[in-house]
Amino acid sequence: MTDADDEFVPEKPDRLWSLTFPPLVWAVHFLASYLTAAIWCAKAGPQAGDADPVRVAIAAYTVVALTLIAVFGWIAFRKHRTGEATLPHDFDSRADQHRFLGFATTLLAILSFVATVFTALVVVFVGSCH
Amino acid sequence: MNSFPTQSALDPAGQGAESIAQLFYWMSGGAALIWCLVIGLAVYAIRRPQAHHYRLTRLLVIGGGAVVPTVVLTCLLSYGLSMMPELQRPAPEGSLTVHVHGVRWWWRVEYLGPSGQPIATANEIRLPVDQPIEFKLFSEDVIHSFWIPSLGGKVDMIPGRTTRLKLHPTRVGQFRGVCAEYCGGAHAQMNFDVVVSDAATFERWLADQSAPASEPETDLAVAGKAVFSQRGCGACHAIRGTAADGLVGPDLTHLGSRLRLGASLLDNTRQNLRRWITQTHQVKPKVEMPAFEALPEDELTALVAYLEQLK
Numbered sequence A: 001m002t003d004a005d006d007e008f009v010p011e012k013p014d015r016l017w018s019l020t021f022p023p024l025v026w027a028v029h030f031l032a033s034y035l036t037a038a039i040w041c042a043k044a045g046p047q048a049g050d051a052d053p054v055r056v057a058i059a060a061y062t063v064v065a066l067t068l069i070a071v072f073g074w075i076a077f078r079k080h081r082t083g084e085a086t087l088p089h090d091f092d093s094r095a096d097q098h099r100f101l102g103f104a105t106t107l108l109a110i111l112s113f114v115a116t117v118f119t120a121l122v123v124v125f126v127g128s129c130h
Numbered sequence B: 001m002n003s004f005p006t007q008s009a010l011d012p013a014g015q016g017a018e019s020i021a022q023l024f025y026w027m028s029g030g031a032a033l034i035w036c037l038v039i040g041l042a043v044y045a046i047r048r049p050q051a052h053h054y055r056l057t058r059l060l061v062i063g064g065g066a067v068v069p070t071v072v073l074t075c076l077l078s079y080g081l082s083m084m085p086e087l088q089r090p091a092p093e094g095s096l097t098v099h100v101h102g103v104r105w106w107w108r109v110e111y112l113g114p115s116g117q118p119i120a121t122a123n124e125i126r127l128p129v130d131q132p133i134e135f136k137l138f139s140e141d142v143i144h145s146f147w148i149p150s151l152g153g154k155v156d157m158i159p160g161r162t163t164r165l166k167l168h169p170t171r172v173g174q175f176r177g178v179c180a181e182y183c184g185g186a187h188a189q190m191n192f193d194v195v196v197s198d199a200a201t202f203e204r205w206l207a208d209q210s211a212p213a214s215e216p217e218t219d220l221a222v223a224g225k226a227v228f229s230q231r232g233c234g235a236c237h238a239i240r241g242t243a244a245d246g247l248v249g250p251d252l253t254h255l256g257s258r259l260r261l262g263a264s265l266l267d268n269t270r271q272n273l274r275r276w277i278t279q280t281h282q283v284k285p286k287v288e289m290p291a292f293e294a295l296p297e298d299e300l301t302a303l304v305a306y307l308e309q310l311k
């Protein structure tokens, strides 16, 4: 808002990059889950019936992915809350850019979290290669 | 044969179709409810004279716009996924297995006999009621999709791969199956008949189908058999028990017992059989069988008499 506001902003300029981290985690989780299932089922075949190793692997990916998304989300949320400013963070200042980036990343983190849970939900219900 | 077989996923006659219909009703009911709510709110927003309460509108936008859809989608996804294992589970070992090949624009059907010998037929699938049946699906050219809406879901037939489907009919009756993936010119006429009967009737039918073709008895039919071989029909069609062993077109060994002709296009009557042979391309444009327009009347009559008695 004001120039004095800039004291809340860290030295390093913000990177637009960080916006993509939560969706990137979702994408990697999605790919890893599907690749694991496809490869395991192609090798072991549907004869094997139960796909428990796949379920365990995807459970592990999911824990890692959700943790990462939560961490990115938390960092972003703190950026959004720097200083006293309220939404929509649309002033042409370093501080508001910082907050805006944080807010947008927070929303994307929530979306990525839900999407990752949806991906994992498949193996909660489907436990075989059929 | 003028009964209209059903072809509606909302008139289920099999376990798969029952779950799918249930899912459809839940989704339609839910959609109707949400639609009423949204339209109701829109009307309220327009009609209300005073300013809207700020906190309440925010709550509504975040709650109704983000939280509620997420919850609804999660419920629907879970409900749909919970149906998958049963729908995808193969029929138990030893169940009746039927092989179906999609061919432009008809269906090659193969049952396995008691001693494992294949029993070929086409464009008609008969099934016993109240037991799971395993289908192995193939394609001989492009992608087709095998679908009997009244019995269950659809599964693609992919060249070079074997796909599978389990169906479990729960009601005796006649149903229609379709190709559900555009596959070229006569795609819309690529259908088949499904007859679900009690187990004893089915077994009798299968035993009949496994036998070679009956020898023609009348003079006319004997003459027809000669026409069939002289005109080269046997290059494309097989009639087991005769020299005809073509694989390009449908097996005709028991053509006379089928309900319809040309992949469920025409009722199987004498008149339609004549039309099929002489006006093939008017009846089913693009079809991969040459029309025998110039066949002399006496040959045609004999040929049809022969085909009719292949019960």
Ligand SMILES: [Cu+2]
Pocket: B144, B145, B179, B180, B181, B182, B183, B184, B187, B188, B190
């Ligand atoms: Cu088709």
